[in-house]
Amino acid sequence: MTATRWLAEYAWLPERAEPTPDVLIETADGRITGVTPLAGDDAPAAGVEVMADAVRLPGLTLPGLANAHSHAFHRALRGRTHGGRGDFWTWRDRMYAVATRLDPDSYLALARAVYAEMALAGITCVGEFHYLHHNPDGTPYADPNAMGEALVEAAAHAGIRITLLDTCYLTATVDGQPLAGPQRRFGDGDALRWAQRADAFTPTDDHARVGAAIHSVRAVPAGQLATVVGWADRRGAPLHVHLSEQPAENDACRAAYGRTPARLLADHGALGPGTTAVHATHLTGSDLTLLGDSRTGVCLCPTTERDLADGIGPARRMADVGLPLSLGSDSHAVIDLFEEARAVELDERLRTRRRGHFSPAALRDAATVDGHAALGWRDAGRLAVGARADLVTVRLDSPRTAGVPPVGVWFAAGAADVTHVVVDGRTVVRDGRHLTVDVPAELASAIAEVNR
Numbered sequence: 525m526t527a528t529r530w531l532a533e534y535a536w537l538p539e540r541a542e543p544t545p546d547v548l549i550e551t552a553d554g555r556i557t558g559v560t561p562l563a564g565d566d567a568p569a570a571g572v573e574v575m576a577d578a579v580r581l582p583g584l585t586l587p588g589l590a591n592a593h594s595h596a597f598h599r600a601l602r603g604r605t606h607g608g609r610g611d612f613w614t615w616r617d618r619m620y621a622v623a624t625r626l627d628p629d630s631y632l633a634l635a636r637a638v639y640a641e642m643a644l645a646g647i648t649c650v651g652e653f654h655y656l657h658h659n660p661d662g663t664p665y666a667d668p669n670a671m672g673e674a675l676v677e678a679a680a681h682a683g684i685r686i687t688l689l690d691t692c693y694l695t696a697t698v699d700g701q702p703l704a705g706p707q708r709r710f711g712d713g714d715a716l717r718w719a720q721r722a723d724a725f726t727p728t729d730d731h732a733r734v735g736a737a738i739h740s741v742r743a744v745p746a747g748q749l750a751t752v753v754g755w756a757d758r759r760g761a762p763l764h765v766h767l768s769e770q771p772a773e774n775d776a777c778r779a780a781y782g783r784t785p786a787r788l789l790a791d792h793g794a795l796g797p798g799t800t801a802v803h804a805t806h807l808t809g810s811d812l813t814l815l816g817d818s819r820t821g822v823c824l825c826p827t828t829e830r831d832l833a834d835g836i837g838p839a840r841r842m843a844d845v846g847l848p849l850s851l852g853s854d855s856h857a858v859i860d861l862f863e864e865a866r867a868v869e870l871d872e873r874l875r876t877r878r879r880g881h882f883s884p885a886a887l888r889d890a891a892t893v894d895g896h897a898a899l900g901w902r903d904a905g906r907l908a909v910g911a912r913a914d915l916v917t918v919r920l921d922s923p924r925t926a927g928v929p930p931v932g933v934w935f936a937a938g939a940a941d942v943t944h945v946v947v948d949g950r951t952v953v954r955d956g957r958h959l960t961v962d963v964p965a966e967l968a969s970a971i972a973e974v975n976r
């Protein structure tokens with residue numbers, strides 16, 4: 525049994541509106557075994573003997589952050605598409621060019637560096653929405669899950685957990701145009717063959733689990749939705765779906781099916797507490813009611829939504845109808861869940877011209893416990909006895925955070941302020957450095973390779 529004692533200058537405990545000073549956190553075999561505030565009214569009357577070898581964590585210690593929506597290969601586009609004109613659809617053409625160049629070896633190298641960048645940012649678990657399944661011409665690899673396995677291995681190298689959301693992607697448009705060109709490698713032919721391939725994908729590593737994804741109503745015909753939903757139900761696996769990211773998707777769905785994408789998904793059993801709708805930017809009032817009544821979660825990706833000129837989703841109204849919110853860095857224009865979290869509040873301010881929609885504790889929950897739950901890790905994202913031993917320490921003495929009260933980190937800190945990251949009891953980042961991956965060097969070489 526490998527037990528460790530950590531002394532957090534501040535720790536943000538569950539149900540607390542603000543961080544607590546001087547907290548002793550004990551971990552053993554990947555779990556939190558003790559959480560004891562040493563000062564103030566919460567301290568035990570008899571006092572606690574703190575061993576001299578306790579690891580001190582200066583700053584604020586948070587639970588592990590969950591990045592609930594990622595396409596790892598989009599990281600290769602950072603800084604290469606932001607100056608141009610156009611919209612989501614012109615950006616997508618650039619993204620497809622990168623998608624065409626990857627194979628299992630180059631994707632392992634790229635994703636390992638991207639996931640290590642996530643670890644440096646305090647992310648202990650990623651939800652990888654994965655659809656680069658096959659060879660560029662659409663033929664399967666000798667191992668049809670070679671690309672998914674590369675991603676699972678990449679997360680292991682980076683020291684973080686992964687939920688591989690195996691994505692069903694069958695058609696190019698809502699009205700059923702076949703996949704063509706760069707999209708051919710996304711497709712399995714039909715949902716049954718997608719399910720057979722997904723069934724054969726059974727990573728045994730403790731850091732990985734498999735979920736399902738419906739790429740969008742563009743990519744999975746209505747008649748095949750139930751197959752994907754049934755697969756996720758049988759396995760008790762999370763189901764994710766891109767929903768109403770663009771008005772054009774809503775228009776095409778209404779034209780083809782006479783209803784909104786949310787209504788279409790509801791009519792085929794795809795909404796529910798195991799489902800996370802990604803973006804959900806352009807919802808009608810009845811769409812919101814459908815999502816709320818079914819307890820569907822929503823993953824917001826504000827830095828991507830702003831980068832791709834998608835629009836601003838109705839985050840406060842979502843929370844008001846009871847939707848759990850999670851956060852994703854999606855296209856990785858930046859990888860910084862502090863930025864995603866504050867954007868949820870700040871975008872709402874821009875829209876309403878009023879302040880104060882989400883409390884700091886609500887932003888913490890979206891970035892931690894609710895994100896982990898959306899990825900199927902319901903025992904993570906809380907500094908509580910029995911939870912996974914994920915600790916993320918943010919310094920409070922950087923140029924950005926000096927003088928900031930600990931409760932203010934969501935509005936002041938950035939990924940660069942994360943100094944110490946523990947995942948399942950193992951230290952992955954110490955003093956702001958990844959212990960096994962040279963992140964800038966590996967990012968540079970992996971991205972040069974796919975942009976050659």
Ligand SMILES: [Zn+2]
Nearest residue numbers: 595653766854
């Ligand atoms: Zn996405």
